[in-house]
Amino acid sequence: MTNPNSTKRIDWRIALLGGHKQRVTGAPADTVVVTPIGGADVDLSDAELPARTTLTKVSLLGGVKLRVPAGVDVEVEGFHLLGGRRIEPAAASPSAPVVRVRAYGIIGGVEVSRA
Structure with missing residues (x-):
């Protein structure tokens, strides 16, 4: 599904039971992951990142790695009733690509690691 007013593609991933696992090697699209029960495990360590990329995760149970x-x-935003955020620190330059994580759910958290 794409926005006709934008040239940027949105990649939708839906899993009713279970999670979503993805390793991106090319240029990633903005991604929306909907998993009522399950998390999202996304590896962008080999991706060709544009200036700004967004990962949106919506679930009842499950977090984001x-x-x-x-x-x-x-940048991490969103809401989880139970679950934390652990972001491995890095020294990013002002011109560095930005990955925006929007995570919403009841139980789960966000964990960011670096290659």
Whole structure:
């Protein structure tokens, strides 16, 4: 599904039971993952990142595990009733690509690691 007013593609991933696992090697699209029960495990460590990429995760149970290259800036927003956020620190330059994680759910958290 794409927005006709935008040239950027949106990649939808839906799993009713179970999670979503993805390793991206090319240029990633903005991604929306919907998993009522299950998490999202996304590896962008070998991806050709544009200036800004967004990963949106919606679930009842399940969090997000994200792996990014060392110099990438990561912004996390969203809400989980139970679950935390662990973002491995990095020294990103002002011109570094930005990966924005939007995670919404009841139980789960966000964990960001670097390659």
